[in-house]
Amino acid sequence: MQGREQSGAPQRPRPGVTGLQPDSLAWAIKTAAGCVTDVVAFGRSLTAVLVDLRRQELPPYAVRAQAIDLIYATLRRFGRGDVELSQLLDRPTAEDELRNLLRVSLCWLEMHPEKAHVGVDQAVEAAATLSGGRYRGFVNAILRRALRERIQLDAAIAANDEAHYQHPAWWLRRLKADWPDDWPAIAAGGNRKPPMGLRVNRLRSDVRIYAQKLADAGMAVAPVMPDAGPDALLLSQPQPADSLPGLAEGDVAVQDLGAQQAALLLDVQPGMRVLDACAAPGGKASHLLECAPIELTAVEVDPERCAALRRALDPARFPADRSINVICADAGRPGATWAKRPFDTILLDAPCSGSGVAGRHPDAKWLRRDEDIPTLARTQRYLLKALWPLLKPGGRLLYGTCSLFAQENGWQIEAFLRAVPDARLVTERRLLPDNCHDGFYYALLEKRPV
Ligand code: SAM
Numbered sequence: 001m002q003g004r005e006q007s008g009a010p011q012r013p014r015p016g017v018t019g020l021q022p023d024s025l026a027w028a029i030k031t032a033a034g035c036v037t038d039v040v041a042f043g044r045s046l047t048a049v050l051v052d053l054r055r056q057e058l059p060p061y062a063v064r065a066q067a068i069d070l071i072y073a074t075l076r077r078f079g080r081g082d083v084e085l086s087q088l089l090d091r092p093t094a095e096d097e098l099r100n101l102l103r104v105s106l107c108w109l110e111m112h113p114e115k116a117h118v119g120v121d122q123a124v125e126a127a128a129t130l131s132g133g134r135y136r137g138f139v140n141a142i143l144r145r146a147l148r149e150r151i152q153l154d155a156a157i158a159a160n161d162e163a164h165y166q167h168p169a170w171w172l173r174r175l176k177a178d179w180p181d182d183w184p185a186i187a188a189g190g191n192r193k194p195p196m197g198l199r200v201n202r203l204r205s206d207v208r209i210y211a212q213k214l215a216d217a218g219m220a221v222a223p224v225m226p227d228a229g230p231d232a233l234l235l236s237q238p239q240p241a242d243s244l245p246g247l248a249e250g251d252v253a254v255q256d257l258g259a260q261q262a263a264l265l266l267d268v269q270p271g272m273r274v275l276d277a278c279a280a281p282g283g284k285a286s287h288l289l290e291c292a293p294i295e296l297t298a299v300e301v302d303p304e305r306c307a308a309l310r311r312a313l314d315p316a317r318f319p320a321d322r323s324i325n326v327i328c329a330d331a332g333r334p335g336a337t338w339a340k341r342p343f344d345t346i347l348l349d350a351p352c353s354g355s356g357v358a359g360r361h362p363d364a365k366w367l368r369r370d371e372d373i374p375t376l377a378r379t380q381r382y383l384l385k386a387l388w389p390l391l392k393p394g395g396r397l398l399y400g401t402c403s404l405f406a407q408e409n410g411w412q413i414e415a416f417l418r419a420v421p422d423a424r425l426v427t428e429r430r431l432l433p434d435n436c437h438d439g440f441y442y443a444l445l446e447k448r449p450v
Contacts, residue, residue, distance in 0.1 A: 026125035032070035033101040041096040046363035075362035079162030170370035189433030190358030196238035197257040258437035263287040272344040277331035280305035282312030293321040352401035356439025409441040
């Protein structure tokens with residue numbers, strides 16, 4: 001999935017958070033409320049909002065982490081805050097910042113019921129910085145009422161599907177239609193903090209040696225699913241990436257175990273000419289380069305993301321027997337320079353709704369719309385159609401998304417197989433989000449030899 005800025009949405013100025021102790025919970029609540037407003041009211045992607053937040057002068061790590069945790073948790077609680085506010089407010093307040101300060105505070109109270117009085121006190125402190133402090137008493141009264149009326153609020157949440165399952169109604173409708181048995185588990189998977197998967201760089205280490213390094217650093221690993229592949233490790237507890245031993249040296253990368261399935265399914269061999277058609281930020285491309293000495297062409301349409309891709313695929317990070325060609329272009333318009341010879345293998349990790357990674361990107365629940373799905377499906381179809389002629393007879397193309405909607409996955413591939421006689425389905429894999437990995441879909445296609 002890709003974050004997006006809603007076009008035409010008003011741009012919100014980003015004042016610093018003033019007047020609060022930067023090591024206080026009030027600071028974390030106020031900061032989180034500002035960021036949630038950026039996503040919910042101004043349509044900014046969470047990724048972009050967090051980049052801005054990290055650029056600001058920030059208080060100690062623990063408070064920053066608390067603010068970021070609160071942002072994620074509040075965005076994951078889709079629908080719950082709205083139901084709570086509709087019960088607690090006599091009339092809707094038009095002020096986004098105030099609504100979101102209440103949303104964030106209610107989330108904090110739910111996460112820390114044993115410290116409710118601290119939460120209310122600090123939320124009131126944070127409210128003192130809004131509109132000259134005129135909402136202090138109001139926030140105090142609403143949060144205290146929320147504590148007194150918890151049972152009634154929970155009953156209202158239980159009666160509302162969007163609040164109970166924490167997903168928009170249109171999203172739930174699609175999950176119910178596509179996954180009649182599994183949809184509640186999928187929704188629950190999208191509401192959890194995601195697992196932290198690691199990919200050990202087999203060129204520099206292996207999972208046994210690296211697991212020992214983690215143990216030495218006090219980090220435990222959890223069991224992975226049986227077909228996780230030879231490079232996969234799972235941390236028992238997510239950790240800040242920069243605390244991972246050997247990260248800067250390239251011994252390991254943070255990569256979901258579901259994403260690692262792409263390289264396993266492609267099974268690239270020495271000397272193969274490989275195209276990664278939608279390659280940024282380069283996680284799967286790096287994995288392919290670690291697996292075998294291949295000739296890789298990595299294409300990405302977005303210039304900013306392409307710059308990140310170039311950094312990730314810097315030839316200095318890989319042995320000299322790999323050839324790496326990074327191209328900033330629309331993969332749907334194969335260029336004369338990069339597509340003049342056919343490929344043995346193509347990875348199409350298509351732009352998608354991200355409905356399988358909602359735990360990691362909870363802003364998608366707020367920013368996506370039902371009508372985006374057919375639009376994305378059209379783009380996916382366009383890319384598949386344009387890339388197929390670039391595959392050698394006998395070659396394989398892996399189509400993948402981090403979505404669980406059939407319109408982006410099974411329907412897409414069924415239609416493609418009906419329309420393209422020389423395409424054969426080798427295997428299809430659907431991964432539902434669980435404690436090991438995010439939700440993914442893969443279809444491995446083979447071009448029949450002529
Ligand atoms: N494979 C990547 C990885 O593992 O790090 C993730 C790819 S992400 C799901 C999809 C990417 O496709 C985005 O970076 C997006 O900008 C890019 N993209 C979208 N449309 C494209 C197009 N027409 N041509 C090339 N890239 C495109």
